[in-house]
Amino acid sequence: xxxxxxxxxxxxxxxGSLRLSCAGSGFSFSxxxxxxxxxxxxxxxxxxxxxxxxxxxxxxxxxxxxxxRFTISRDDAKNSVSLQMDGLGTEDTAVYYCVRxxxxxFDRCGQGTRVTxxx
Amino acid sequence: xxxxxxxxxxxPVTVGQPASISCRSSQSLVLSDxxxxxxxxxxxxxxxxxxxxxxxxxxxxxxxxxxxxxGSGTDFTLKISRVEADDVGVxxxxxxxxxxxxxxxxxxxxxLK
Numbered sequence: 001x002x003x004x005x006x007x008x009x010x011x012x013x014x015x016g017s018l019r020l021s022c023a024g025s026g027f028s029f030s031x032x033x034x035x036x037x038x039x040x041x042x043x044x045x046x047x048x049x050x051x052x053x054x055x056x057x058x059x060x061x062x063x064x065x066x067x068x069r070f071t072i073s074r075d076d077a078k079n080s081v082s083l084q085m086d087g088l089g090t091e092d093t094a095v096y097y098c099v100r101x102x103x104x105x106f107d108r109c110g111q112g113t114r115v116t117x118x119x
Numbered sequence: 120x121x122x123x124x125x126x127x128x129x130x131p132v133t134v135g136q137p138a139s140i141s142c143r144s145s146q147s148l149v150l151s152d153x154x155x156x157x158x159x160x161x162x163x164x165x166x167x168x169x170x171x172x173x174x175x176x177x178x179x180x181x182x183x184x185x186x187x188x189x190g191s192g193t194d195f196t197l198k199i200s201r202v203e204a205d206d207v208g209v210x211x212x213x214x215x216x217x218x219x220x221x222x223x224x225x226x227x228x229x230x231l232k
Binding site: 035037044045046047050061062063064097103104105106107108109110111112 | 154156158160162167168169170173174179209211213215216218219220221222223224225226
């Protein structure tokens, strides 16, 4: 069974940092692109970040709202992808979902991890 | 960035009756490969999003055939032939044709009358 399991969410003060992780299982992890999508409380879905696989040099892309503050990485040996979030603001408060990408689409989504930025 | 608009934003439905959601894009979602990259996602209350339809009309595995997607270019529709209570939630369209960024519609909340 394909699974994506996020972890690492929590409460952080404005200006702080947090690192989210996503563990994949049940499929050939290294063959896929991955990303993160977030959902602020009571709001819709917002794409955040993307990382390609080895054949595309692990290239990355970010939403304008997080560019320069967030970085995305992956460890294919551990079947994991991470989102390093620095300079967090209250606007980053959201549930963060790890997504598997296939052909410009998100065919799987994890259960999400909640990030709260508050003093 | 591509802007997706959905209508209606709220859709009260009756079990057993049909329902339809529209998604309109600010740009054509047809790529040079001939494919149109427009998806539909369902988010039930308290759950994570789940893809129902990709490339306009292809149903994901396990998705009931009462769900169907259609449209072309900039205008797309998700139809539920006979609504069931389990279909309550928010439905989002999303485009992958002109990324980054991937963009979502604002969502349509489907609930029972």
